[in-house]
Amino acid sequence: MKALLTKAVGGPETLVLEDLPTPTPAAGEVVVDIAACAINYPDTLMIRDLYQFRPERPYSPGGEFSGTVSAVGEGVSRWKVGDRVLASTGSGALREQIAVAADRLFEVPAGIDLVQASALLMTYGTTIHALKDRGDIEAGNTVLVLGAAGGVGLSAVELAKAYGARVVAAVSSEDKAAVARKAGADDVVIYPREDMDKDASKALAQSFKDAVGPQGADIVYDIVGGQYSEPALRAIAWEGRFLVIGFPAGIARMPLNLTLLKSCDIRGVFWGAFVAREPQRNGANIEELFALWQDGRINPLISQTYPLDRAHEAIAALENRQAIGKLVVTM
Template sequence: MKAMLSHELGGPETLKLTELDTPAPDKKQVLVRVHAAGLNFPDTLIIQDLYQMKPPRPFAPGGEIAGEVLAVGADVREFAVGDRVLGLCAFGGFASHIAIDAAQLIKIPDEMPYDEAACLIFTYGTSHHALKNRAEIKEGEQLLILGASGGVGTAAIELGKAAGARVIAAVSSEEKAQFCREMGADETIIYSLDMDSREAQKAFTTQIRKLAGGDGVDVVYDAVGGPYAEPAVRALAWQGRYLVVGFPAGIPKIPLNLTLLKGSQIVGVFWGAHTLREPMLHAQNMADLLRLYANGAIKPRISARFKLKDAAAALELMMTRKVMGKVVVEIT
């Protein structure tokens, strides 16, 4: 088998295509021939030891995969050779084969391509958990999405619309705004790349309130953080919910008096921990997503594809924040 391995701490340039022995699954595992691996921002962090999980080296990044079952362990009953599956693996996905716990896999329908399956679980899982379980979003509410053109952002657009919300997508360029409109966003905001000044932050809050009307937005989905967070919190309506999804722009400091004045909530979204702590709820959410996919309400938008040997270039693209929708490593 082949894998793109992180042998040393560093950026994408440190990854090396390596030939390895194909693993044999243990009694609770399944051996999967990987056809596609979806890229996510944590893949850029884990190779730099900046992620919560720090696997021993050498390891392959890649947290979500789709492929075909080649072998099953002695205790595995729910999968058989030939099954088409997607899986959440945290790392190890940038490889031609992976031995993975059966509990981390989900069967996929024949009509779902492997590339789309490899882009479903992480971004849509995060956004569905955020909007459904953490924000309890309701039909007719207004949803502001920061970083709306990225993987979790585009998933939030589709899921927000599926829930009956009015979606405002906030992005950094007109190209990204057009992409979000194509994804179904009702309104778009192009925010400044320089948000450090109080004037820029006030202008951003004003933009949000103008588009939202009334008291402001009911839910903020923040996958950006940094100086963009406080202006979004200030634009919350009474009893609004601010979802902490990620902070590639930095960890924000939010004045807590704003939550008192608005009766609002700051709600953490740690989807990885949710899948482990609430497995039944996670299973229900994944069933929701497969139904939404079958109904045409959601469909991963793949903007770039790379071969396994070019996985480092894929990660470089992710690190520049130029990705719109999803990026896939296709493994042939």
């Protein structure tokens, strides 16, 4: 089988495509013929050794995939050859086949396309955990979503709307604004991509305040970080929840006096650790996501697909913040 490997620390250009032996399942494992592997921001960090987890090299990037079970190991009773599944593994999925622990798999319901299914877990799984478990979302809340046109950001727009919230999407271009509106955003703020001085930061904070309304944002969903976090915090509501999802624009330095003035919380969202610590709660969240999908209330957007030998291009595009929706590598 073919596999894309990282053998040395570096960017997407350092990845190499090689032939490896076909895996066989150990006890408690299944082998999945991978149909598609979605690209996520941690993939850009892990190959540079900038992520909190550093698998031993050589390994394949790619943390979530969908496919069909092709072999079943000893002791596995839930799965059989031919079952359509998806999983989040953190890494290892940019290859044609993978051996994975059987208890990490979820069944893909009938009628849901396997390629599109590959884009569900890390984005919508992160967001349902963020909004429900960390954000205490309620119908009627106002949610400000930073980076609202990427895969995670769009999942936040869709899920917040599904839970009855008013959504303000913050994006960096008119094209991305159109995507966010199509996903259901009630209002859009376009922020600058260039470095902001103090006056520009204040102007952005005022734009956020104008968009969310006089009561402020009950939830700020921050997938961007950097210079955008503080202006968003200034637009938060009394006792609002500021959710830290990621920081491709850099780790923000937040003035903690604002948390006192607004009596608000800054809450971290680490979905991967939640999955490991509370698999049953995560499983219930994933089942809810499939129900919402089948009801037509969410619909993962895949803007572009790549063959395995061009997977490095997908990682580079995400690293450079060029992606709209999800980028997926198909086998």
